[in-house]
Structures are given as C-alpha cells and as structure tokens.
Amino acid sequence: MTVLLSAQNIVKRYGGVIALSDGNLEVSSGEVVALVGANGSGKSTLSKIINGVVVLDGGQLLLDGVPVQFPSPQAARKMGIATVFQELSLIPQMSIAENIWLTREPLHPTGTVDQKEVTERTKRLLKLFEGTFKTELTPDVSVSSLQPDEKQIIEILKAISVDPRILILDEATASLDSRQVSRLFELVATWKLSGKAIIFVSHRMEEIFRIADTYSVLRNGKTVGSGKIKEVTEKELVNLMIEKASVFTHARQNRAGAKELAQKPVYLTVNALATDVLRGVNLQVRRGELLGLGGLMGQGQRELLRSIFGYIHYHGTINILGKDVHYRHPADAIKDRTAFVPGDRGKEGLLYIRSILENILLPSWKEFGVPTRMKKAHEVAVGVGESLNLKMAGLDEPVSSLSGGNAQKVVIGKWLKRKPQLLLLDDPTKGVDVGTKAEFYKLLANLCDEGKTIIFYSSDDEELVGLCDRILVMHDGNIRTELVDRMITKRNLVAASLGASEEEQHE
Amino acid sequence: MKKLRISPPAAALILAVTLFLLSGLLPNGFGSDMSIARAQATNIVRLAVFLGVIAAGQTLVIISGSEGIDLSAGSVVTLTAILAYVMIKGNDSMVLPAIGVVILVGALIGLVNGIGITYLKISPFVMTLGMAGVVKGLIIILNHGNVSGKVAPIMTSIIARPVVFGIPGAILIWVVFGLFMWFLLERTPFGRNLFAIGVNRITSTLSGIHVPRMNLATYSLAGALAGIGGFLLVGNTGVVFISLGDPYLFPSIAAVAVGGTLLSGGKGSYWGTMSGAIVLTLITSLLTTMQMPESVRRMVLGGTLLMLISIYGRQRALRQ
Structure with missing residues (x-):
C-alpha cells in the first residue's frame, strides 16, 4: 500500500496557545486510520489542517509524496479531501438536496440547475442509508425538520458526494444510533475497497477497534504513538491518551441488585406519561438508584426526561415522594430539587x-x-x-x-x-474526552451513594451497562424491556434496542 | 503574551476625548482657553444626558436578545413629555405626581409591547413600530386643541442650570441614573437573567428562568425609562411639540451599538451606552459648530457608526 497523505511534525499556534507541537499522521489508500486523543489534545486541529480549515505554522503535508499547501477548504476539496464535520455545517432553511449539492449543483448546458439530476443523485445517496431513518427521507425535505442523527447522515452524504480520495470523519458517529453506525461502517468497508483513505476521529473505543486499521494517538499536541490496531489493546490505547491508566474504571462498584433496590423508598413514580412522542410510559425510581435509559436514538428518552423536568407539556401523572406534581415550567421542578443536564451543551x-x-x-x-x-x-x-x-x-x-x-x-x-435529589441526564458524556468521562462516572457513583436518584440516558451502551442499577430500554415512545441484575449485559441491551427477542443471562 | 484589549465603551470614550481635543484646533474652537473648553465639554455632556436616558431602555431590550428593539421609544418620549407639560402647568407641587404618571404610562405602553412580542409572537421590530404609530395617534388626539401647560420652575433650575461647581443638574441626575442602571444589570437577579435570556433562551428556561415574564418586565421597564427620558427632555426644552422625541429614536439605537452592546443581545453595558451617547452628541455638535450642512452631518454620523461597529466586529473575530 502506498502512503496517500502524510502529515509530518505539524505545529499550530493560536495566539499564545500551542494547539499542536508535533502532530503526525499517515494514511494509505484503502485504509482507515483512527485519530485518537482526549479533548484538547489537538485532534480537531490536526484534522482542520488536513482539510484546509486552518493553516499550519510549521511542519509539512505530503499528498502522494509531494508537499502541498491548503490555504482554504476549497483547495483541500479540489485535491480530493472531504470532511464530515462534528459541528454540523448544514443550512437549516434549505432542503436535503440543496444542502448536499450546494455550489456544486449539476447544471444544464444553459447554466441553470438541473433539478432532475439533483433529485436523482440525492436519491441515490439517500439509498446508502435506506432503512435506518425513522421516517423515509426524500431530497426535498427541509433540513430544519430533521433529527440530529438524520442531519449527521446528510452531512456524511454531502462529504461523500464529492467522491473524495480522503474522507475525514470527525466524531461522525456521536449522534448516530447503533444501526446507523453499522450501516456507516459497511459503507466505509466498500469505500476502502475502492481505494479511499479514511481518517476516523472518535472517542468511542469500541468503534475504533471495529473499523480502524491503524491508529495515531495525540496527547497535548504531540503524536505519542501509532501503529496497527491489531497490535494494541483498548487499555494500552487509553494509557497513551491519558497517561494515568487508573482512572479508566468504567464499572461502578457496589451496584444495587433488584432485592436491595426493593428495600429503598420510591422517589419518583411516572404513570401513563404521554406526549406527542411518548405513549403512556410507566416507571418507578427508588432513592439512590441509578436508572439507565437505553434504546436506539430518538425513541422518546429525551422527551421522557424533558416532561419530568416540566419543559414539555404532557398528560399523565408524575409523583415525587408520594406527592402528585404537575410542573408547568422547569422552575417548578428545580424548586423540588430536580436537575436536568440537556443533551445539546451548546444550544x-x-x-x-x-x-x-x-x-x-x-x-x-x-x-x-x-x-x-x-x-x-x-x-x-x-x-x-x-x-x-x-x-x-x-x-x-x-x-x-x-x-x-x-x-x-x-x-x-x-x-x-x-x-439536587433527582438528576435527569440526557446523554451527558457525548463528545467528552475519556479522562473527563472517568471523573464523571465517579461523580455519578458518589451521588448515588449519597442517596441521590439519577435517571441517565446515554447513547453509549457500555456506559449504561457499566454504571446502572437497572436499565429501561425504550422503543417508539414506550418502555420495551427492563434489564436488572445479571440481565444487564451489552448483548442484552443491544438485542433489546434492536427488538431481538433472545436474551441471555450471561455474556 | 498579554494583549492590550480596549473595551468598546472605553474606545468610544477615547474617541470622544480625542475628537474634542482636536476640535480646539478649529478656527472657531476653544484654542488654549481652558475655561471655554470646560464650558463646551460640560455643555456637550449635558446635551448627551437626554439621548443617554432615552437609550437606557433601548439598552435593556437590545440586551434581552431575540431581535429585541424598541422603536416606540421616540413616541413614548413625546407623549410623556406632553403629559408632564400638561399636568404640571408651571406648578412645582405637581412635579412628583407627574413623574409617577410618566413612569406609569411609559411602563404600560412597554407592557403592551411585551405582551404582543411574548404572547402574540409579533417580532419586536414590527410590534414596537406599530406601537410607535398608535402612540403617535394618541399624541395627535391629545395635542388637538393645542396643549396648554408649562414646566415647573424647579425642573428648569435643576435640569437646565448648573447646580454645584458649575455642573448642570442634568449631569448629576445622569450619574445617579447610570449607577442605578449598573446596579440593575450587574447586581440583581433581573440583570443576570436578562443577559442570560439575551444569549440563549432555551438554556435560560432549562435553568429555571421564566423567559416570558422577563420579556414583559424588560419591555415595561424600557417604556418606563423612556417616560423618564420624556420628563427630563421637557424639563430642558421647556416647550413641547408633536415630534419632540422623534430625533432621539435612531440615535438611541446607535448609542447602544457604539457603546459595544451586541445588537444580537446577551452582552453589553449601560456605561457603554453613556459613552455612545456622548460620542454621538459630540460629533453632532462639532459638525454644527463647523457649520456643516445637514447632509454632511448625517453622512459623517453614519460613517462613524459603521466604522466603530466594524472595529468591534474585528476584535471579536480576532479573539476566537
């Protein structure tokens, strides 16, 4: 295999801050390289240098062995480098097709946009992810009406539509559900066969090991290790990223089993909770319990947390410590010492x-x-x-x-x-580095030990399995399966999310 | 590496001082006569007071974000000025009741603005523009038989004349007013929440802030402040006419912008607006002294505004 792109000793400063002091990356055609590192380690900067969004201060980029410079993203795109951005770059007011072909619309000989061709090509692209959308998408749907996962997929399609030689996936799986991730990985496999090189930036270990051929680890702006993914373990990789390997303890100690839980007082009871998404959810959480919400993305987990917090209008009853409550505003919930960590930090x-x-x-x-x-x-x-x-x-x-x-x-x-006595967490570790995640897990464990009640939705199955006393798997606005005790395994969780019936006691 | 960062209000103030010093070199400028220079400077600040007070409410609604703006400020100023004029009729004892009435009337108009914007989801631009028209109509009805009235002697002596050390009362009132605005914005939950809703209303709601209530309070307060502006203005002019407040509307928005308050909301200060009001008043009065025609005055004012705001914009881009 020949090296397609090579970044050597890249340096980038922002004012007095050194974002990259010695960034290195090599990728060959037909290969997936995982670019890993904690938040702030410089991986975003490195990928932005490769795609021309920022200009490097030192070091060099070689494309096919020839030094190149990308003064702008357009220059990089012309050389066949496309990026799926973590922060979505779509224009909400425009349709899917318009977004994908923006500035590159196929034209009639007369110079006007060939609408038929645009629709045709967009349909072909949408077919790649057919069956993984909650509702079928058509090219003329406005982007503003899409769910986050759907927007992310459009972003992927937009990048692939230029038929790039090098594709950068920057946290592209963060808002996708497991089915969509699998489909993306199938597509990556075919792109590899056609000779594309893929740079995969992700926090998710499991995905890195599933998809990558090689890895390159950044720490504090320096490349501290690289090699074949087969020759490294998850733990070694994490060690490289954070130095202190000991903080990476996923599993929470002294979790409560079903019997212990039953002895604790009930903190929250939800009866027949219905919104335009939820279809009569019933659940009970006990004091000091860490209850997980699982399932594919967009099955009503978010709405459930938001209704309990009084942010969206609902029917049904919510009862806290034996007292019926009906919050009309988050301020009411806050008064009852409920806290909510929303899923979209920025917004x-x-x-x-x-x-x-x-x-x-x-x-x-x-x-x-x-x-x-x-x-x-x-x-x-x-x-x-x-x-x-x-x-x-x-x-x-x-x-x-x-x-x-x-x-x-x-x-x-x-x-x-x-x-707070009750914490509602909506995917709180999304896009968070491993070190912070570990601190966060410890915090959750401490809060539970102090007798706080936590309802925790996560798109990361490992987290749910490693942390929760009990997991409710949601599907289509309802709770489909409850996992307790030894039933809490990744396999069971995934199976329940996908609606497979088989459930095993052990892994 | 520490970068010298000049905040927009300071930049506006430095510009004002520089311009003022340069103006001394003009043929009919103050030259080297310090007492004239001092008198000129005092007079310019005194004139800036009225723009500054009228722009206070504007500062609040602009900070509140979501395209917040109050285009009814000019009409409210006129209306409350006329009300004060008619109520007082040259009678010192009616001054306090008149202040109460102008605040109340201003707040009421602001409240209606707030209701339209919050519950009927009318954009602030359209709602307050419509309100400006309605208030204008009210003024015409009130003014129909030619209003008769008079400002109280106490108002003239406090607002328009020097009180202590040759400093006009208006400036002292403005300083107190400025302290009140700082206190409101920086040292009350209302102020903290106002900045919050200006940046992000979803985050604010999810943190327990009642955004609709905040909106109503902000527009009501802006109306009340415009009412106070009308009262002070009539105390200075001593006469009322149907377009008394109109010339202050657009400068009130410009003063906020020149003072570095983000027009998109969530960031700003009243002391910035005060600096902005001084800059704008200074430029206008300099151009008048130089006997520039109205057309040139407008062009220079507009150009200055564009220049300052583009500089602020660049600073922000550099920091990212």
Whole structure:
C-alpha cells in the first residue's frame, strides 16, 4: 500500500496557545486510520489542517509524496479531501438536496440547475442509508425538520458526494444510533475497497477497534504513538491518551441488585406519561438508584426526561415522594430539587459568550439577594470548579474558551451547588474526552451513594451497562424491556434496542 | 503574551476625548482657553444626558436578545413629555405626581409591547413600530386643541442650570441614573437573567428562568425609562411639540451599538451606552459648530457608526 497523505511534525499556534507541537499522521489508500486523543489534545486541529480549515505554522503535508499547501477548504476539496464535520455545517432553511449539492449543483448546458439530476443523485445517496431513518427521507425535505442523527447522515452524504480520495470523519458517529453506525461502517468497508483513505476521529473505543486499521494517538499536541490496531489493546490505547491508566474504571462498584433496590423508598413514580412522542410510559425510581435509559436514538428518552423536568407539556401523572406534581415550567421542578443536564451543551446547556461564573450560577442568582453578594457568589463558583476539577484560565473567562469536557462540567456544576435529589441526564458524556468521562462516572457513583436518584440516558451502551442499577430500554415512545441484575449485559441491551427477542443471562 | 484589549465603551470614550481635543484646533474652537473648553465639554455632556436616558431602555431590550428593539421609544418620549407639560402647568407641587404618571404610562405602553412580542409572537421590530404609530395617534388626539401647560420652575433650575461647581443638574441626575442602571444589570437577579435570556433562551428556561415574564418586565421597564427620558427632555426644552422625541429614536439605537452592546443581545453595558451617547452628541455638535450642512452631518454620523461597529466586529473575530 502506498502512503496517500502524510502529515509530518505539524505545529499550530493560536495566539499564545500551542494547539499542536508535533502532530503526525499517515494514511494509505484503502485504509482507515483512527485519530485518537482526549479533548484538547489537538485532534480537531490536526484534522482542520488536513482539510484546509486552518493553516499550519510549521511542519509539512505530503499528498502522494509531494508537499502541498491548503490555504482554504476549497483547495483541500479540489485535491480530493472531504470532511464530515462534528459541528454540523448544514443550512437549516434549505432542503436535503440543496444542502448536499450546494455550489456544486449539476447544471444544464444553459447554466441553470438541473433539478432532475439533483433529485436523482440525492436519491441515490439517500439509498446508502435506506432503512435506518425513522421516517423515509426524500431530497426535498427541509433540513430544519430533521433529527440530529438524520442531519449527521446528510452531512456524511454531502462529504461523500464529492467522491473524495480522503474522507475525514470527525466524531461522525456521536449522534448516530447503533444501526446507523453499522450501516456507516459497511459503507466505509466498500469505500476502502475502492481505494479511499479514511481518517476516523472518535472517542468511542469500541468503534475504533471495529473499523480502524491503524491508529495515531495525540496527547497535548504531540503524536505519542501509532501503529496497527491489531497490535494494541483498548487499555494500552487509553494509557497513551491519558497517561494515568487508573482512572479508566468504567464499572461502578457496589451496584444495587433488584432485592436491595426493593428495600429503598420510591422517589419518583411516572404513570401513563404521554406526549406527542411518548405513549403512556410507566416507571418507578427508588432513592439512590441509578436508572439507565437505553434504546436506539430518538425513541422518546429525551422527551421522557424533558416532561419530568416540566419543559414539555404532557398528560399523565408524575409523583415525587408520594406527592402528585404537575410542573408547568422547569422552575417548578428545580424548586423540588430536580436537575436536568440537556443533551445539546451548546444550544441548551450553556451561555457561550458569558463567563464561567455566570454559567455556574445561572439557576441560583436569587439566592445571593439584592444587591447580589458577588464575593459569596464567587466563592460558591470557585467551590464548584474545584469539586469538579474544572480546568480553566479563570472564572471570568467565557465558557467558549473551555474544551468540550470542561464545558460539560460547567453544565453539571450549575446543579451540583443546589444539591439536587433527582438528576435527569440526557446523554451527558457525548463528545467528552475519556479522562473527563472517568471523573464523571465517579461523580455519578458518589451521588448515588449519597442517596441521590439519577435517571441517565446515554447513547453509549457500555456506559449504561457499566454504571446502572437497572436499565429501561425504550422503543417508539414506550418502555420495551427492563434489564436488572445479571440481565444487564451489552448483548442484552443491544438485542433489546434492536427488538431481538433472545436474551441471555450471561455474556 | 498579554494583549492590550480596549473595551468598546472605553474606545468610544477615547474617541470622544480625542475628537474634542482636536476640535480646539478649529478656527472657531476653544484654542488654549481652558475655561471655554470646560464650558463646551460640560455643555456637550449635558446635551448627551437626554439621548443617554432615552437609550437606557433601548439598552435593556437590545440586551434581552431575540431581535429585541424598541422603536416606540421616540413616541413614548413625546407623549410623556406632553403629559408632564400638561399636568404640571408651571406648578412645582405637581412635579412628583407627574413623574409617577410618566413612569406609569411609559411602563404600560412597554407592557403592551411585551405582551404582543411574548404572547402574540409579533417580532419586536414590527410590534414596537406599530406601537410607535398608535402612540403617535394618541399624541395627535391629545395635542388637538393645542396643549396648554408649562414646566415647573424647579425642573428648569435643576435640569437646565448648573447646580454645584458649575455642573448642570442634568449631569448629576445622569450619574445617579447610570449607577442605578449598573446596579440593575450587574447586581440583581433581573440583570443576570436578562443577559442570560439575551444569549440563549432555551438554556435560560432549562435553568429555571421564566423567559416570558422577563420579556414583559424588560419591555415595561424600557417604556418606563423612556417616560423618564420624556420628563427630563421637557424639563430642558421647556416647550413641547408633536415630534419632540422623534430625533432621539435612531440615535438611541446607535448609542447602544457604539457603546459595544451586541445588537444580537446577551452582552453589553449601560456605561457603554453613556459613552455612545456622548460620542454621538459630540460629533453632532462639532459638525454644527463647523457649520456643516445637514447632509454632511448625517453622512459623517453614519460613517462613524459603521466604522466603530466594524472595529468591534474585528476584535471579536480576532479573539476566537
């Protein structure tokens, strides 16, 4: 195999911050290379240098052994490099077809857009993911009406539509469900056969081992290891990424079995909860329980958490510690010491341009009186920052200056101060680095030991299996399966998500 | 590597001072006579007070985000000025009741704006523009038989004349007003929540903020502040006419922008707006002193606005 693209000793500085000091990557045609590293290790920067979004300060890029420079993304695209962006680059007001072919519309000889051809080609692309959408998509559907997973797929199709030689998948699987991921991986296999090179940026170990041929690990802007994926174990890879291997303890100790759980008092009861997505959900959570919500993406997990928090209108009853409640606004739920960590940090969890301090204290300003006791507020925020090991330049810096993992700590931090009794978590580890994840798992375990009740939705099956006392698998707005005790295995969870009937006791 | 970062309000203030010093070199400028320079500077700040106070409400609605803007401010200023004028009739004892009425009327108009924007989902631009028309109509009805009234002597002596150390009362009032606005924005839950809803309303709601209530409160407050602006303005002019407040509407938005408040909401300060009001007033009065025609004055004002805002925009891009 010949090396298609090689990045050597790449250096990139942003002002005084060194994002990359020695970034290296090599990929051959017909090969998938996994670019791994914790958040802030420089993998986004490296992929942005390869696709021309940022210009490098040092080192060189070789394409087919020839030094190249990409002053713009268009230049990189002309050389056959396409990227699936983590942050979606689609224009919501435009249709699927318009988005995919934007600036590259097939034209009639007269210079007008060949609408028939556009539709035809878009249909062909959509066929690649046929059967994995919740509703069938057509080329004229507006992107604004799509679910996050569907948008991500359109993003993938847009990248592949230019028939690139090198495809960069930057966290492209983060919002996809397992069926969609499998389909993507099947497609990757065919793209490999046709000689494409693929750079796969991901936090998900399991996927890396499923799809990659080689790996390259970044830590603090330096490439610290690379090689064949067959010759490395998950643990070794993680060690390379975070140095301290010991924090990676997925499994939570002293989990409660069904018998122990039954002795604890019921904290929350939900009866016949219905919204336009949910179809009469019943569930019960006990004090100190960590209840997992599983299943394919978009089966109503999000709506369930949001109705309990009073954010969306619902029918049915919700009962907390024997008292019926009907929240009309999240403020009511917050008063009853319920906390909610939403699934989309940027859009729902943070005020990006405001300071870290303000984000942490957002739900709590009233407690500091009028005039606001700023000194006290500052102390509280410092306390929250320390308890979460928040890495920041200062409390007055905007949240936008934080890495993904640290930003998520802020979202969680704003509730911790309020000592919530019930935590509703909507996929809280999405796009978070391994180190922060480990800290987060420990936090969850501690909260449960303190008697807090947690309902935890995750798109990462391993997390659910490793952490939860009990898992409810949702399908089509209802709870399909309950997994307890030794039934909690990855195999069972996946099987239940997909609706397969066979369930085994052991793995 | 520490980069010198000048905040937009400071930049606006530096610009104002520089322009003022340069203006001394003009043929009819103050030259080297410091007492004239001081008198000129005081007068410009005094004139900026009215724009500054009228722009206070504008600052709040712009910070509240979601295309927040108050185009009814000019009409509310006129209406409340006329109300104060008619109520007081040269009678000092009616000053306090008149203040109460203008605040109330302003707040009521603002509340209606808020209701239209929050519950009927009318965009702030359209809602407040419509409201400007309605208030204009009210003014015409009120003004029909030619209003008779008079401002109170106490108003003239406090607002328009020097009070202590040759500083006009209007400036002292503005300083107190500025402190109140700072307090409101930086030291109350209302202020903190206002910035929050200006950045992201979903995050705010999910953190327990009642966004509709905040919206109603903000527009009501903006109306009340415009009412106070009308009261102060009539105290200065001593007469009322049907378009008294109109010339302040667009400068009030410009002052907010020049002061570095993001027009998209969520970031800004009232002291920025104060600097903005001073800059705009200064430029206008300089151009008048230079006997520039109206056309040139408008072009220079517009050009300055564009220049300043493009500089702020660049700063933001550099920081990312």
